[in-house]
Amino acid sequence: MSDVTPDEPTGRLPSSAVPGGRTDGPPLAVLLHRLTSCPADLLDPHVHATAAVADLAVALDGTVLDPAWLRHLDERLAAGTPEGRDTAALALLASWLVADPALRGVPGAQDAAARAGGTGGWLLRVVDALPRALAGLRTGPAWLAQDGPREELARAFLAVAGLRPAGEDDDLAADAWAAVSTAHQRVLTAQMAQEQERARELAARLAEQRAKEAAAQYASY
Amino acid sequence: MRATDGDARDAAGAGSADRAPDLTAPDGLLAEYAPMGAATLADAERWPSLRASDLARVAQARAHPAAPVWVHETGDRLDEADLRALGGGESATAGQTRRTGTQDDPPAWVADLVARAHAVVPRYRRAVRAGTSGPSTPLADLPRVTRADLVADLAAHVPVDVPLDRVLEGTSSGSTGAALRVPLHPRTVASDLLLLHGLVTAAGARWGADADRLGLLNLVDQRTAFTYVSAMSAFPRPAGTPVPLMARANLDPSAWRAPGDRERWLADVDPQVVSTSALPLLHLLELAAAGLDLHPVAVVNGATHVTPAVRAAVRATWDAPLVDLYGLRETGPVAAAPDDGGHVVVDRRVHVEVLDADGVPVPDGVRGEVVVTVDENPYLPLLRYRTGDHAALRRDARGTVLVGLEGRAPVRFADAGGRWRPSVDATQVLQAAGLLAWHLHQAADGTVRLVAVPGPAGAADEAARAVRDWLGRPVELEVRDRPERADGKPHRFTTDLDAATRRP
Structure with a gap:
């Protein structure tokens, strides 16, 4: 069981919550459907x-969830705050996906569930990990309202569940994630804003008299 | 050729009547270089670690009765933390670099730098975003960086995670003609002193703190130059020893208050080490031959090539070794030649490749372009920077050696009055006029032709006028809209006159 801190918003493909390397899951279309x-x-x-x-x-x-797990979920999924409602929505969407027989029937998914100690344990890991991977991005219904968010949700689900979309390798899955990830786009936007700010600051610093006085030079270049 | 350090801003001062003194007047081309125009700090800020008694020595040295007209005041900015870091080798990265690696197998710090650059250097973050390279891309698969890249977008090469509050401006004139501002860190500049001290000592000289002599003279010989007195806070010395002083001085007669001052001052301060470039060194040797009594323990040459004959003349005149230091303002020191046996890559975070015109590594012993990866200046780590200079690599007991390093021959022009004028003077006026690139050529009959790539309108005409005034000769002007070559290193100055003669 992990704490409730959201994942660092690196924009990278969410970590797998299941031990071992990722295995092939169903085609992405199965989850989107x-x-x-x-x-x-x-x-x-x-x-x-x-x-x-x-x-x-x-x-x-x-x-059967033990009392510690139940307390943990109650704390995380409490509907009293907007964050709690968003977390609960993602936990329910993760459950909805795990409950799909078309997903669980895929050999790679059965393998992932086995690595997680069983289908129930797999469910709990995914329910715990998915809201952290997608924290702060959307309210619950917004994940279902458009194609882009649905794909982002489906890809994040597969990633934390220890799976790849069928037909993709890890590199392709990571590239496809970068294309749909809201967090990744935010990281890029923040990077570019930081770079613009730094360019402005560098020009200003170099223009200052303190910089122009320079320093004594020992060698000729 | 790369002109001496900071020649673009290295200017100013005391123009004499025959030297277009209006250039440094308030509306002149070189107005920003008016005396003390760039000095802004108090001495206690210039040398934050020094005691009042040491600062008083600086003031005393400035006031020497035969001193030149000081055009600038500047220090080393080193505080106690800097001195501890420099003393502890944090900046010099001693001990990590002796394993020099090969072209196929760079030293370990290179892979670390590649990874770090892709996290914090905008140019490489963009490459990550574009999918063209990443933190584990081998060095050999990365594109080469050109000077034009730095001129066009310097900030793209400066890491975003380094505080900019200590940026100092260094400048370099460079191969395309467009001046480049290089952000320098005080520790990076100071580590040059420690490197020189190590090189000079390794060459057999004894260079200890001596309060009765000038510790180091950085010598130029050009129409206008920044000149100043400084204290070398980082100079290795026993605790309690007065800080050794240095000065930057200009041999040009216009830089001095009265005839004879130059020789009097030089003889009186009797520098322990002279750090200079080829043409000022030749001039200093002439002055020595004429009776100037100096006792340098070593001479350090930079910026331009020296011949074995000059090295022999230094030995014969002063019984001192000459260390030829190769580096660019952008990269810092790359290699040093303590003798005529080639330039040994210095013991810092510097990795050298030699590549063919297509960027493919050539085998050891085959000539190609020197391409440098360096992680010394926190403000400007460079991956595969094209120097435009050529050499062959050799590996022997000394480490990695650049053999036959070429591309830095000094060029001089003959004026109408029969005097040699160094090309660095032309760099100053051509850059000040706003040219983006140029090629200045003097034919064997003395006629001068300027091929100019202007920036602002009228820049080419203004540049031609400035060259005409500088040499007192008519100038044939050809205006182009782009440099002769887009990359590599075009020749900016050429001459058909015999470069070996001292007098035109």
């Missing part, structure tokens, strides 16, 4: 996310 068919009331603010996750864990392979 699943997200498109997500019932609107899944993200109703009155849904008790912890209970939904706990019920799914039992249904998947009989995993």
Whole structure:
């Protein structure tokens, strides 16, 4: 179990929450289709996310969440704050994807679940990791409203679940992530803003009399 | 050729009647170089680590009765933390660099620099964003960096994670003619002194602190130059020893207050080490032959090539070694030749490749362009910087050696009055006129032709007038809209006159 600190916004493909190297998951279209068919009331603010996750864990392979896990989820998924509601929405969307038989039937996904100690353990790792990977980017329903966010969500889900989209290698998956990742675009935007600011500061510093006085030179170049 | 350090801004002062003194007048081409026009700090800020007694020695040296007209005041900016870092080798990176690596297998710090550059240097961050290179890209797969790249977008080469509050401006005239501002860190500049001390000592000279002599003379010989007295806070010496002093001085007669002052001052301060370039050194040897009594323990030559004959003359005149230091303002020191056996890459974070015109490494022993990777100046680490100079690589017990280093021959022009004028003077006026690039050629009959790539409108005519005034000769002008070659190192100055003769 990890703490509730969001992942550092590096823009890189989210880390896998499952031990071992990534395996081939289903085609990306399987997840996109699943997200498109997500019932609107899944993200109703009155849904008790912890209970939904706990019920799914039992249904998947009989995993019963211990009190520590339940307390942890309750703290993270509490609907009293906007952050808690966003976290709960991502936990529910992760659960919705794990609950898809078309995903769990893929051999690579079964392998990932085995590496996580079983399908229930796999669910808990993903429910824990996905909201951190996507923290602060969108409110719950906004993940489903457009193609771009749906792909970003699907790719982040596969990444934390220890999977690659079928037909992609790790490099291709990382490049495709960079293209859809909101965090990555924000990092790039911040980088470019920093570079512009530095160029301005460098010009200003070099123009200062302190810089122009220079320093005594010992050698000729 | 690369002219001496900072020649673009290295200017000013005391013009004499025959030397277009209006250039440094308030509206003249070189107005920013008017005496003390660039000095701004108090002495305590110039040498933050020095005691009042040491600062008083600087003031006393400035006031020498035969001293030249000091055109500038500047210090070394070193505080106690800098001195500790320099003394501890933090900047010189001693001990990490002796494993020099090969072209195929650069030393370990190079891979670290490549990775770091892709995280913090805008040019390489852009490459990451564009997918053209990344933190683990081998050095040999990275594009070469040209001087034109630095002129066009200097900030793209300055790491974003280094505080800029200590930036000093260094300048260099360079191969395209466009002046380049190089951001320097005080520790980077000071580490040059420690390097010189090590090179001079390794060459067999004893260079200890001597309060009765000038510790180092940085000598130029040009119409206008920054001249100043400084104290060398970082000079290695026993605790409690007075700080050794240095001065930058100009042999040009116009730089002195009265005839004879030049010789009187030089003899009186009797510099321990003279750091200079080829033409001032020839001039100083002439003065010595004429009776000027100096006792340098070593001479350091930079910026331009010296011949074995000059080295022999230094030995014969002063019984002193000559160390020829090769480097660019952008890179700092790259290699040094303590004798005629080639330039040994210095023991710093400097990695040298020799590449053919297509950028492919040539085998050891084959000539090509010297390309430098360097991580010494925190404000300007460079990956595969094209020097425009040519040499062959050899590896022997001394380390990596540049053999037959070429491309830095000094060029002089003969004026109508029968005097040699160094090309550095022309660099000053041509840059001040606003030219982007040029080629100035003097034919065997003395006629002068200027091929100019102007920046602002009228720059070419203004430059031609400035050259005409400088040499007292008519100037044939050809205006072009681009340099002769886009990269590499075009010749900016050429002459058909015999360069070996001292008098035109």
